[in-house]
Amino acid sequence: MNFQIKNPKLVTFVACLIPLLWLCFDIAFDNLGSNPIQALHIRLGDWSLRFLCITLAITPIQTMTKWRGMTDYRQMFGLYAFFYATLHLLTYLVVDNNLMWSIIGTDIIESPYIWFGVIAYLIVFSLAITSPKWAMKRMGKSWKKLHRLVYIGTMAAIIHYFWQLKGNLAEPLLYLLIIFFLLGFRVLAWLTSRQLNKMMIPKGHE
């Protein structure tokens, strides 16, 4: 039987909601351990970071496989990173702090690890609102410049993650490794293309 996914985009869209459903299931069945609010923070933050990494992996994969037409998926994954980051932020404000602004204010001012979370969120937010195609067209060259901030945003998210830990640093370090790998790929690709450009300039015109 020839099995073919008729609408891969829709399937991907729904699949990206699985972590949320899974989390709802764990909330309903009290599966989040002794400190469920912290578990919620970690789960939502983790998925936001994972989607950021997936988003960043798209371009390298495209370059390596010559597989075109993944730009739409890149946008979808990026928006999901924003979606999970927003839930993460709302959990902090509402579920954890019940919108007690005096406690929230002190907490943010006194916690450097939260500053990095704020930076990461502001970047992801600005990328999300400029993600539609018309915004891309209108912004021209500055769109690309703005969207390169995704690397800074992801880095800030990783610092935000590991700066709040006392012990286990394995997981944030893994994300850091992934980001360095992906960033390294982009830098390498950029250097190679510069080299190629140089070689294409005829001799004597240098």
Added chain:
Amino acid sequence: MIIKTYKDIPSSEITDKKVFNERRTLIKAMLVTAVGATMPSAWANNAKPNAWDLAKSDLSNTALTPTPIELVKNYTNYYEFTLNKEDSTKLAQNFIVDPWSLEISGEVENAGTYHLEDILRQQTLEERIYRFRCVEAWSMVVPWVGFSLANLLKMAKPLSTAHFVKFTTIQQPETMPNQRNNVMLEWPYVEGLRIDEAMHPLTMLAVGMYGDALPKQNGSPLRLVVPWKYGFKSVKAIVKIELLKHPPLTTWNKSAPTEYGFYANVNPAVSHPRWSQNSERQLGSGFFTSRRQTELFNGYGEEVAELYRDMDLRHFF
């Protein structure tokens, strides 16, 4: 991709809420079975049946409602076993607590090594409900079972040269994976107090909680509890207590001196360099409940503030 899965401990190991409530009233009746099931056998055999007829203590915060026991049992920082608070329950089960002896040495008249049951026979066990505040900004309320450390130290007779007390956790690499693999910290775990802090009646040595023996992951068979300090000061599975002239170099202080001080008094005004200590998440509080405002000395200021008179708490954090 790392997906955290948390393996539930078998339901047979979790204390039912009903049982937990009944235990407070049926504590005497439960003793024989509870002690038999969880205590070191030598201790259980030698213990008098009324050994756990717990005395009341004026130092107990009886107005506080203890955190449900299953939360306290399954959320422990025990780095000798794992860096994950919810994995130590399972990993600590092979830990050997029988037989157990405690060495008391240094600047004392009566130095010696004692069997734990011999020490316990000389002490009246009390139940004390204390607040417990972790440096990671979560907290709980625990009914500990134990006695004031001062009672034990007085028997050892500290010399006038004893200014500090050093506590050392057991070195048991065969059951403690992170000691075996030298993970993260320098082992064995060491903590310390100033002599006046150690002699303060609030400072206790605990052997139980919730009217029962301490679970292994909660510091069995003998741990320190200093309720006005961050939890990492309350060292678990103690094998050595030394009285010293000079302050000992303590584990977390040595590992990150700018982040974890020797004093480690709970203080909402002194932030950790990376996070605020102004508020805390109480275990057992539900979604949409705001965090608790952290109190200076964890609410024990009336009893202990005097110890730190004229001291800059920001400098001596």
